[in-house]
Amino acid sequence: MKEEPSAKPLVHKEQLAYAGVLDKLSHFAMLFLAGSYAAYIFELLPQKVSIAEIAANWHLRAPLMQEKLDAPLGWSFMSGMESFWRGDALSYLAIIIICMIPVICLLVTAPVFFREKRLVFGIIALLQVLILLVAATGILVR
Amino acid sequence: MVPDRAAAAKRASFARGGAAALFAALLLVLPATLLAAEPQAAIEAAWWAWVLLLFVFSFVLGIFAVLAGVGGGVLFVPIVSSFFPFHLDFVRGAGLMVALSGAISAGSPLMRKGLADLKLGLPMALVGSLSSIAGAMVGLALPAQTVQLLLGIVIVVIASIMFLSGKSGYPEVKVPDALSKALHISGIYYEESIKKEVSWQVHRTPLSLIFFLMIGFIGGMFGLGAGFANVPVFNLLMGVPLKVSVATSGLVLSINGAAAAWVYMFKGAMLPLIAVPSIAGMMLGSKIGAKLLTRVNAGSVRIIVVSMLAVAGIRSLLKGFGI
Numbered sequence: 001m002k003e004e005p006s007a008k009p010l011v012h013k014e015q016l017a018y019a020g021v022l023d024k025l026s027h028f029a030m031l032f033l034a035g036s037y038a039a040y041i042f043e044l045l046p047q048k049v050s051i052a053e054i055a056a057n058w059h060l061r062a063p064l065m066q067e068k069l070d071a072p073l074g075w076s077f078m079s080g081m082e083s084f085w086r087g088d089a090l091s092y093l094a095i096i097i098i099c100m101i102p103v104i105c106l107l108v109t110a111p112v113f114f115r116e117k118r119l120v121f122g123i124i125a126l127l128q129v130l131i132l133l134v135a136a137t138g139i140l141v142r
Numbered sequence: 143m144v145p146d147r148a149a150a151a152k153r154a155s156f157a158r159g160g161a162a163a164l165f166a167a168l169l170l171v172l173p174a175t176l177l178a179a180e181p182q183a184a185i186e187a188a189w190w191a192w193v194l195l196l197f198v199f200s201f202v203l204g205i206f207a208v209l210a211g212v213g214g215g216v217l218f219v220p221i222v223s224s225f226f227p228f229h230l231d232f233v234r235g236a237g238l239m240v241a242l243s244g245a246i247s248a249g250s251p252l253m254r255k256g257l258a259d260l261k262l263g264l265p266m267a268l269v270g271s272l273s274s275i276a277g278a279m280v281g282l283a284l285p286a287q288t289v290q291l292l293l294g295i296v297i298v299v300i301a302s303i304m305f306l307s308g309k310s311g312y313p314e315v316k317v318p319d320a321l322s323k324a325l326h327i328s329g330i331y332y333e334e335s336i337k338k339e340v341s342w343q344v345h346r347t348p349l350s351l352i353f354f355l356m357i358g359f360i361g362g363m364f365g366l367g368a369g370f371a372n373v374p375v376f377n378l379l380m381g382v383p384l385k386v387s388v389a390t391s392g393l394v395l396s397i398n399g400a401a402a403a404w405v406y407m408f409k410g411a412m413l414p415l416i417a418v419p420s421i422a423g424m425m426l427g428s429k430i431g432a433k434l435l436t437r438v439n440a441g442s443v444r445i446i447v448v449s450m451l452a453v454a455g456i457r458s459l460l461k462g463f464g465i
Contacts, residue, residue: 015253015256022249026249030247033421037419041193058227060229074407095412098246124264135275
């Protein structure tokens, strides 16, 4: 441990880049989450599956409920404007946005790693993005 | 401490332990049907009541989680799956989102201060995200009763670890290992409480990678945030200062959680109706908890939380056995 002089300790540029994007995206995601959920539960927009139907089946295993209700799943709600502009689909999109935040942060950070000559971490960041994107395609669970 | 004060402190400690034990016993004997109402019609009629109750419950859990120094997911999944009518699949999906959202919203300032460290977190997240995807796939493929039973075992083990394990504020690492040296995993941050810069380096990196592989699997399988395990591995195994361990654990679980959450989404185990009030409640509760942190006896809260975890674990075990 060292005595603190006057200057702040160095925080690497890539870390500041990650933090900057994370800050903006997390605020946006939380606002979108709140807004879309309000539209969902107060029925400001039409719903693909009604809340009452979800509540009547939420004690079932996920595949069973899916079989009965055909609720939004993966990217299914993006198939058209009609299926997208619904309360449950927008609320689902909010969850997707939260899951995509690390991907965007890493995509912004990877070039900074390369510029700062930290090649190994640039590659790790890109590999991480690849893993998250593969998971997001859903091919692993089909 | 003068003898009177020592005796008073001892009595207070006994009282706290007694209160926690009483609370735990009450939870254990409380019939599940009281909270998880059986008649389906009642559930259909009062969906908003369940959602509201979930929000309030998550809010309270959020307060307790911060005061006890644990992540939200580890409390959320066992307790909500034991006392609410939702299937464990949806509770696990919501649990991942609770952990992920909490880590994401707290992440930026911690990174700017140099507490959450990308170079320390990224290699661990890389292996952890792979195994968390695998864990989520296995967890959703296994029979629900088996998962419930395994969850019970994991939660009881976590409660025991929390009860027994220590922590080290500033562990000393004399010689960093070859891998961490090659990757330049080390850092420095300003510790406000002691007005000093704290520099750190790590050891046992290869072994820790194996641990993070296992932790990712468990986190994905049960929808737990896994901060309960990330922090001891960073702190006690690798020798990272406690604050850096806690902050970097958030970074790791935000990436691992995002990876596993996709499996839940594609398997239909992510219901916004359940996940969103849980996220909102937990995040608001965490903010209140952070404000109360200086005024509340964190030791007493920790006893209560460990008791709650133990009870939820035992309930999961009983449910797993079909009792």
